[in-house]
Amino acid sequence: DVKVTQSSRYLVKRTGEKVFLECVQDMDHENMFWYRQDPGLGLRLIYFSYDVKMKEKGDIPEGYSVSREKKERFSLILESASTNQTSMYLCASSLVNTEAFFGQGTRLTVV
Amino acid sequence: GESVGLHLPTLSVQEGDNSIINCAYSNSASDYFIWYKQESGKGPQFIIDIRSNMDKRQGQRVTVLLNKTVKHLSLQIAATQPGDSAVYFCAEKDGSEKLVFGKGTKLTVNP
Numbered sequence: 001d002v003k004v005t006q007s008s009r010y011l012v013k014r015t016g017e018k019v020f021l022e023c024v025q026d027m028d029h030e031n032m033f034w035y036r037q038d039p040g041l042g043l044r045l046i047y048f049s050y051d052v053k054m055k056e057k058g059d060i061p062e063g064y065s066v067s068r069e070k071k072e073r074f075s076l077i078l079e080s081a082s083t084n085q086t087s088m089y090l091c092a093s094s095l096v097n098t099e100a101f102f103g104q105g106t107r108l109t110v111v
Numbered sequence: 112g113e114s115v116g117l118h119l120p121t122l123s124v125q126e127g128d129n130s131i132i133n134c135a136y137s138n139s140a141s142d143y144f145i146w147y148k149q150e151s152g153k154g155p156q157f158i159i160d161i162r163s164n165m166d167k168r169q170g171q172r173v174t175v176l177l178n179k180t181v182k183h184l185s186l187q188i189a190a191t192q193p194g195d196s197a198v199y200f201c202a203e204k205d206g207s208e209k210l211v212f213g214k215g216t217k218l219t220v221n222p
Contacts (some may be wrong), residue, residue: 031208042214102154
């Protein structure tokens with residue numbers, strides 16, 4: 001089975017902190033994605049990566065950056081966390097042109 | 112100002128009935144479509160997919176229909192069960208690896 005693991009289920013951070021959300025997949029997938037999910041707004045794509053060190057902006061990249069130094073790991077970085085970044089963050093991975101598999105999500109609260 | 116979440120479309124059915132969940136897409140270049148199910152507290156799970164060279168695909172108790180003329184996708188669930196209660200999302204790709212989601216439909220199955 002494909003496994004996508006997010007490092008934390010719940011996080012509480014202070015405004016202005018630098019926050020790292022980590023995601024690891026074990027199926028040698030080329031693509032990795034970061035989404036945020038807010039009530040009534042569905043899943044919105046923040047960034048995705050189609051190869052090591054490669055990244056593309058999604059629909060809402062502002063306030064976020066990403067890092068993919070190894071194929072299995074994709075990190076989402078909040079340079080200076082703000083309260084409007086309180087959300088559920090979901091990581092996913094996929095092979096080329098196939099379905100994506102999701103992790104369990106990280107619920108981030110910025111206070 | 113603060114953004115307000117939209118109301119999620121809802122569908123309520125009786126156990127044993129068939130359910131039909133609809134999704135409209137706007138990108139005429141989209142050529143790969145996926146349905147996901149998300150239960151409370153979990154990441155989205157893959158249900159079924161369809162490529163643009165098909166108009167119908169069947170799985171176990173589920174059927175996806177694609178109408179490219181009107182850019183409409185539907186998910187049919189036969190003999191709906193209480194365990195089918197969840198939020199259902201359609202997602203699309205346009206030949207790139209960018210996977211974009213709709214806002215979701217909440218399905219409630221009444222015993």
